Amino acid sequence: MYSSDFGKDFLWGVATAAAQIEGAANSYGKGPSIWDTFSKRPGKTKKGHNPSEACDFYHRYKEDIALVKTLGFNVFRFSIAWSRIFPLGNAVLNQEGVSFYHNVIDECLKRGVTPMITLYHWDLPEALSKEGGWTAFAINSAFNEYALFCAKEYGNKVKHWIVINEPFGFTSLGYMLGVHAPGQTGVSNFFDAALHTAIAQADGAKILRAEVKDAIIGTAFSCSEIIPYTQSGQDLLAAKRVDALMNRFFLEPVLGMGFPTAEWDVLEKFAVTHSTWRHQERMKFDFDFIGIQNYFPLVIKYNAFVPVVQAWEVKAKNRRVPHTVMGWEINADSFYRIIKQFAAYPEVKNIMITENGAAFHDKVIDGKIDDPERTEYFKAYLAAMLRAKNEGVNVTGYLAWTLMDNFEWAEGYQARFGIVHNDFKTQQRTIKQSGYWWQDFLSK
Ligand code: BGC
DSSP states (O other), X not given: XXXXXXXXXXXXXXXOOHHHHOOOTTSTTOOOBHHHHHTTSTTSSGGGOOTTTTTOXXXXXXXXXXHHHHHTOSEEEEEOOHHHHSTTSSSSOOHHHHHHHHHHHHHHHHHTOEEEEEEESSOOBHHHHHTTGGGXXXXXXXXXXXXXXXXXXXXTTOOEEEEEEXXXXXXXXXXXXXXXXXXXXXXXXXXXXXXXXXXXXXXXXXXXXXXXXXXXXXEEEEEOOEEESSSSHHHHHHHHXXXXXXXXXXXXXXXXXXXXXXXXXXXXXXXXXXXXXXXXXXXXXXXXXXXXXXXXXXEEEEOTTSTTTOEEEOOTTTTTOOBOTTOOBOOHHHHHHHHHHHHTSTTOOOEEEEEXXXXXXXXXXXXXXXXXXXXHHHHHHHHHHHHHHHTTOOEEEEEESOSBOOOOGGGTTSSOOOSEEEETXXXXXXXXXXXXXXXXXXXX
């Protein structure tokens, strides 16, 4: 299997995110983001790691983009740090930040790599968080102002856009479970944040459509195949609830179906209290592609003691199935099935895998960074994607997560997902064996 098996127009890229790679978090006029402040709170990230230096991409973007090219990828996905452009969230502009992204874009174009911008990858300006962040309705006008600025500023050079990275990911981890920034908890915060995010997702896309000529606009959903632990009625229903939340909750409003409230009284109540039907038109957008990001399937069991969802994950290690160092099950067939699940909506015309990858403990053997598990992982997942494509699913691109080891949110610098190794003391990049595998795969 080589990249040519996927057709000549297929997009191959690496995905990254500002807070995870840039560093220079407190310099060059950038305002603090919620990840800068959250990571400084005791116990919030492993070993108290924070994104202030990360991979120092801010100073090394030229070498890193050269590396993307050397490996043979034709797309570089990166996100804009909102607070580098608007340090206080809106109104006051930081010209130095604006110029930085021009430089990154120009470097991509110079090297013949297509830049793909994510507008929001989780690093909300702290100043906006103080005013309620995603739980406050005011976030929508602030986000629209930011989106409009980016579209006007970069739209003549950048055609590929992703509005929001994993709405379910950051609203659930950051506003319900409190394990990601801004560390808020509770179902009510989650539902408030979710509604405003669903609105922002479509608003942002409409702004891009209006401002950017020939734009190719997508948004990126996390997804996981949900497998009931047993065929008992209770497990089946628990799996259905989790599926509604993790796979359907943010997708269906985009498709004009509203939130998936029918099968679950909690969602029904949310829809009623937030009058979500009033926003149904606003949450809808005909995206050019639907980005899906898959890392693991979940096996779900009924559990009466878990509030709201009454469901519990049966972990991969307890089921003794292969998993990564994150504890995430490795299961390429499940990747195939979740692609099919998303493709089954007639409104979904084009799917791009906007993230997929794995963290392992890499070994240094004879000066080489040896990561055979990661290479095997990619081989299996790409074969699964090819199977779906050959069966008629319109998959048009694949972006590997990720270019280099980086700041893995609450896991700090310990979880390494890169196909390039980064030494965080020296910022030395070394291509891993999986990176060389990619280079070969992409060359034919
Ligand atoms: C996120 C990335 C993250 C990756 C691995 C995705 O959910 O978009 O930022 O690093 O998963 O955890």
